[in-house]
Amino acid sequence: MEVLTVNDLWVKYYTISGIVSAVSGVSFKLRKSEMLAIVGESGSGKSTLGLALLNMVPKPGRIERGEVILDGVNILKSSPREIMKIRGSRISMVFQDPFTTLDPLRKIVDQFEEFLIEHGVDKTRARSIIKEYLEAVGLPERVMYSYPHQLSGGQKQRVSIAMAIALNPQVVVADEPTTALDVIVQKQIMDLVDSIKEKYKSSIVLITHDLALALERADTVMVMYGGNIMEYAGKTELYGNMKHPYTRGLFEALPRILQKTLPKSLPGNPPDLRYPPPGCVFHPRCEFAMEKCKSEKPPLIEVSKDHIVACHLYG
Ligand SMILES: Nc1ncnc2c1ncn2[C@@H]1O[C@H](COP(=O)(O)OP(=O)(O)OP(=O)(O)O)[C@@H](O)[C@H]1O
Numbered sequence: 001m002e003v004l005t006v007n008d009l010w011v012k013y014y015t016i017s018g019i020v021s022a023v024s025g026v027s028f029k030l031r032k033s034e035m036l037a038i039v040g041e042s043g044s045g046k047s048t049l050g051l052a053l054l055n056m057v058p059k060p061g062r063i064e065r066g067e068v069i070l071d072g073v074n075i076l077k078s079s080p081r082e083i084m085k086i087r088g089s090r091i092s093m094v095f096q097d098p099f100t101t102l103d104p105l106r107k108i109v110d111q112f113e114e115f116l117i118e119h120g121v122d123k124t125r126a127r128s129i130i131k132e133y134l135e136a137v138g139l140p141e142r143v144m145y146s147y148p149h150q151l152s153g154g155q156k157q158r159v160s161i162a163m164a165i166a167l168n169p170q171v172v173v174a175d176e177p178t179t180a181l182d183v184i185v186q187k188q189i190m191d192l193v194d195s196i197k198e199k200y201k202s203s204i205v206l207i208t209h210d211l212a213l214a215l216e217r218a219d220t221v222m223v224m225y226g227g228n229i230m231e232y233a234g235k236t237e238l239y240g241n242m243k244h245p246y247t248r249g250l251f252e253a254l255p256r257i258l259q260k261t262l263p264k265s266l267p268g269n270p271p272d273l274r275y276p277p278p279g280c281v282f283h284p285r286c287e288f289a290m291e292k293c294k295s296e297k298p299p300l301i302e303v304s305k306d307h308i309v310a311c312h313l314y315g
């Protein structure tokens with residue numbers, strides 16, 4: 001069953017130095033209890049897409065077109081009041097830096113309580129929810145009375161996750177939730193995200209630049225480049241049948257412990273999205289680029305069941 005449907009989503013930033021095409025015509029569906037990983041290099045539009053899912057793109061950004069349908073309602077058409085209610089209760093977000101969510105000057109209990117009360121929970125119930133969810137993310141009760149600076153990075157991220165799941169949203173968007181943490185804590189936080197998915201049946205959108213993490217943890221993987229979907233498939237299908245030259249480039253760039261050869265880094269840099277390359281946005285870096293790649297944008301085609309690719313080499 002689908003909980004979220006995104007149709008033809010376009011987002012641009014109107015900056016002083018030009019118009020940035022950050023997300024260009026993205027569509028996908030997210031099922032109940034599915035973990036979708038959105039993978040791509042820096043600047044590929046992952047965070048912008050994540051923010052657009054909560055109708056939270058900051059100025060000078062603008063959602064130009066498209067639909068984000070959560071439980072039958074297009075939240076891009078919801079009023080500011082409705083959207084404030086939906087955010088946190090039906091769809092929520094965990095950021096890379098927990099300081100984005102947590103106010104350093106206020107105790108955890110005060111800010112957590114305020115968030116719950118804003119969403120219509122009464123004070124007594126709020127206290128029990130806070131206790132329950134701090135415990136669910138593996139934190140001792142005393143954390144309630146701490147200030148964020150008294151907690152480690154991993155603990156702060158656990159608090160952010162507790163707040164993001166406390167009202168049982170159908171969808172949690174986690175934007176690089178482990179990038180700021182050391183490897184051991186990264187694994188603990190990802191185990192926690194996995195367990196939340198199982199326990200609360202939430203659907204997770206995991207935004208990451210790390211294809212290995214996506215292949216390890218997610219159910220489905222969407223590879224983005226230059227604001228476009230390049231490839232999208234279930235993780236087992238993608239791992240066994242990687243098609244797009246960009247996905248393969250990301251894969252070959254992964255360090256592998258057991259291999260004697262060095263990883264091969266992708267040549268070149270992501271495009272300046274004020275001036276996205278015509279045709280296939282990846283063509284300036286693609287070793288297979290043909291003449292038509294420079295002028296014709298490849299459509300997304302299904303190469304096998306539920307596996308879609310945007311590349312002129314296929315179809
Ligand atoms: N607030 C903003 N104002 C102007 N341009 C922005 C803003 N935020 C993002 N952009 C631009 O939009 C494009 C997509 O950026 P976005 O942050 O969505 O990419 P990303 O894939 O999340 O990258 P990263 O891995 O570095 O987080 C980039 O060209 C970026 O410079």
Ligand code: SF4
Pocket residue numbers: 244245246280281282283284286287288289290293298310311312313
């Ligand atoms: S469409 Fe052309 S340039 Fe783009 S990835 Fe495929 S072969 Fe490379």
Ligand SMILES: [Mg+2]
Pocket residue numbers: 046047048175
């Ligand atoms: Mg980002």
